[in-house]
Amino acid sequence: MEKRNLCGIPVSPLCMGTAAFGYAVPEQTAFRLLDIFCERGGSFVDTANVYCRWEDGTNGSERCIGRYLRLRGKGRLTVATKGGHFAVSDPATSRIRLQELRRDAEESLRTLGLDTIDFYWLHRDDPAIPADEILGMCETLRREGKIAHYGASNW
Numbered sequence: 001m002e003k004r005n006l007c008g009i010p011v012s013p014l015c016m017g018t019a020a021f022g023y024a025v026p027e028q029t030a031f032r033l034l035d036i037f038c039e040r041g042g043s044f045v046d047t048a049n050v051y052c053r054w055e056d057g058t059n060g061s062e063r064c065i066g067r068y069l070r071l072r073g074k075g076r077l078t079v080a081t082k083g084g085h086f087a088v089s090d091p092a093t094s095r096i097r098l099q100e101l102r103r104d105a106e107e108s109l110r111t112l113g114l115d116t117i118d119f120y121w122l123h124r125d126d127p128a129i130p131a132d133e134i135l136g137m138c139e140t141l142r143r144e145g146k147i148a149h150y151g152a153s154n155w
Helices: 027-039 060-072 098-112 131-143
Strands: 004-006 009-011 015-017 044-046 078-083 117-122 147-152
Touching: 015 027, 027 060, 060 078, 060 098, 078 098, 098 117, 098 131, 117 131, 131 147
Parallel strands: 015 044, 044 078, 078 117, 117 147
Antiparallel strands: 004 009
16 A cells, blocks of 8 residues: 655555444454554554543543554554543533643553654534634644644544
């Protein structure tokens, strides 16, 4: 699979979604799927801090990806993850605040075992906050070295 340049990072043109990894897809199966993906030239995976929280209260997908990276090598995959999703227990309350985004990013970094998140997407929007303020929060996390690139999902 020929790599594409995304913000200066060579990635496979296919990105593997991992929302069910670590829960509905058991870790052993997830690892085998990731191995096959990598063997065929895949190098880009998508996860989120919230994936599996609705099932078991943990960021199970990131935990699974983090264990894979520790066992198979951190350089094997480029990781995109997301933060800023509403709390599963309180979907009416926005979490698009710098302290919440920082908490999500720091937890993701620890769980994934990374120094910097390659691509960080905001999982939700908050129409009450101007877009430039929201992107300013992302820029703060980038300047702090927590994330390399950022974008928005579900806007």
